[in-house]
Amino acid sequence: MIAPLGAGVRQRMAQLHRWTGLLLGWLLFVIFLTGTLSFFRQEITLWMQPERPLVSEMVPSALALEQASGYLQRHASEASHWTVTLPNTRDRLVHLNWRGPHGQGQAYLNPLGGEVIPVRDTRGGDFFYRFHFQLHYLPVLFARYLVGIAAMLMLLALISGVITHKKIFKDFFTFRSGKGQRSWLDAHNGFSVLALPFHLMITYTGLVTLMMLYIPWGLNQAFPEPEQRQRLISDVFAFLPAKPPSGEQTPMVALPTLLAQAEAHWEGAKVGRVQVSNPGDRHARVVMEARSDQPDLLGIRGHPPFLVFDAGSGEPLREKVSAPAYDTYGLLLGLHLGRFADWPTRWLYALLGVAGCGMLASGLILWSVKRRQKPGHSVVGLWLVDRLNLATLAGFPVAVVAFFWLNRLLPAAWPERSQWEIHGLFLAWLAMLIHALIRPLPAGWREQLGLAGALLLGLPVLNMVTTERGFATSLVAGDWLFVGFDLALIILAALMFRFARQKRAS
Numbered sequence: 001m002i003a004p005l006g007a008g009v010r011q012r013m014a015q016l017h018r019w020t021g022l023l024l025g026w027l028l029f030v031i032f033l034t035g036t037l038s039f040f041r042q043e044i045t046l047w048m049q050p051e052r053p054l055v056s057e058m059v060p061s062a063l064a065l066e067q068a069s070g071y072l073q074r075h076a077s078e079a080s081h082w083t084v085t086l087p088n089t090r091d092r093l094v095h096l097n098w099r100g101p102h103g104q105g106q107a108y109l110n111p112l113g114g115e116v117i118p119v120r121d122t123r124g125g126d127f128f129y130r131f132h133f134q135l136h137y138l139p140v141l142f143a144r145y146l147v148g149i150a151a152m153l154m155l156l157a158l159i160s161g162v163i164t165h166k167k168i169f170k171d172f173f174t175f176r177s178g179k180g181q182r183s184w185l186d187a188h189n190g191f192s193v194l195a196l197p198f199h200l201m202i203t204y205t206g207l208v209t210l211m212m213l214y215i216p217w218g219l220n221q222a223f224p225e226p227e228q229r230q231r232l233i234s235d236v237f238a239f240l241p242a243k244p245p246s247g248e249q250t251p252m253v254a255l256p257t258l259l260a261q262a263e264a265h266w267e268g269a270k271v272g273r274v275q276v277s278n279p280g281d282r283h284a285r286v287v288m289e290a291r292s293d294q295p296d297l298l299g300i301r302g303h304p305p306f307l308v309f310d311a312g313s314g315e316p317l318r319e320k321v322s323a324p325a326y327d328t329y330g331l332l333l334g335l336h337l338g339r340f341a342d343w344p345t346r347w348l349y350a351l352l353g354v355a356g357c358g359m360l361a362s363g364l365i366l367w368s369v370k371r372r373q374k375p376g377h378s379v380v381g382l383w384l385v386d387r388l389n390l391a392t393l394a395g396f397p398v399a400v401v402a403f404f405w406l407n408r409l410l411p412a413a414w415p416e417r418s419q420w421e422i423h424g425l426f427l428a429w430l431a432m433l434i435h436a437l438i439r440p441l442p443a444g445w446r447e448q449l450g451l452a453g454a455l456l457l458g459l460p461v462l463n464m465v466t467t468e469r470g471f472a473t474s475l476v477a478g479d480w481l482f483v484g485f486d487l488a489l490i491i492l493a494a495l496m497f498r499f500a501r502q503k504r505a506s
Helices: 007-023 025-038 041-047 061-075 125-134 140-164 181-194 196-209 217-222 226-237 255-265 324-337 343-372 379-409 417-438 441-466 471-477 480-505
Strands: 081-085 094-100 103-109 271-277 285-290 306-310 316-319
Touching (some): 007 025, 025 140, 025 343, 061 271, 125 140, 196 324
Antiparallel strands (some): 081 094, 094 103
């Protein structure tokens, strides 16, 4: 029989839980919030580019690829690399990217007619996706190490929290409103237990996705030669460095023919992305990559399979290697990214992510509430934590909504427009930090939460005034993305006003 944990062990675990949660808790809240938004990054990008037409029918991939190939041959024939992202259930336009001696380019094609769709310059949902694991304005490697340290502390906080709270599952069914510290503890327990398996999974798999950065020694030992490591990266990520061009022009096999060959090889799995290196050259290669939203191992896929073809002869040259280690990594990556998820599962992921934000927010506030009731606490330390709580838990959501407002307000021809949307987010966040430092704490909470609610509620009105895809028009047209976006904004605004009223009452 296993003896129960002693009080001394539980007390040390409680101290570990408090300090691991506090040290980078604000960063973890931002990571969780932007990670939650990332589950809808395609939909966010579509909303932030309202010029895209509503395409209700799914165009055959072969026809879309034929249109894309014709456009690239006419407008990017001298490029060294083409990438074509084919329509899927979440985004039904054709995305084209190319790079070469004259720089980079991109275009969006309507798969129904093949015409180019001019859209505003924005990072859209991809900004939140990139930000949640490599931040912004910081060197990429440093930022990823910082996020990794935060994730490790999060994992420690979760494990120590389970050990500390011996009645955590019983307390999950208890919430005492208006009881100060007790209420915050009940909220923290509720958010923690509600999604504890998800929190453990998303934190651990987040670390695994970048494990080769954090612990490269095993990889270097198993694959000591650079060529071996490059082969591994190619097999896992479908990243194939191109051979130097030969300078000898060679006609290419029609890309739709190679697409049909790849889909037949995969027994019906659809191609999602096509890469062509050295198009029109004797060394041209074509990579056909399956769509990432199609299930694989245990119904979950991280990186999809791919086939490499000789573009001149159409001969298959290489196929993604399947191995237990690769498949396990793909499973963990797929769990973290949720690419396999249908709409109900994606909403479940998002709601569990919101629970993670609630867990972190209630834990940070609980830390302050408990210290405030203890005699002899550090006045300066408590003041700093209170202000960082306000600027992060209320101020960062304000900044996120400001990002969407700027998407509608900045002129389409504004130089470096997408970057100024991001700069505007951080300027708004800085303004919320300054506001948190100069305003009394209760007033600061009411004002920032109220501002977040007002901005959220005003965004559907702004969208209606600045685009042709307002709520009523979208409802009539069956444009459910824009309808759902407006409804979600109204619900979030109601929650922010509710929190602001609660702060006013307290």
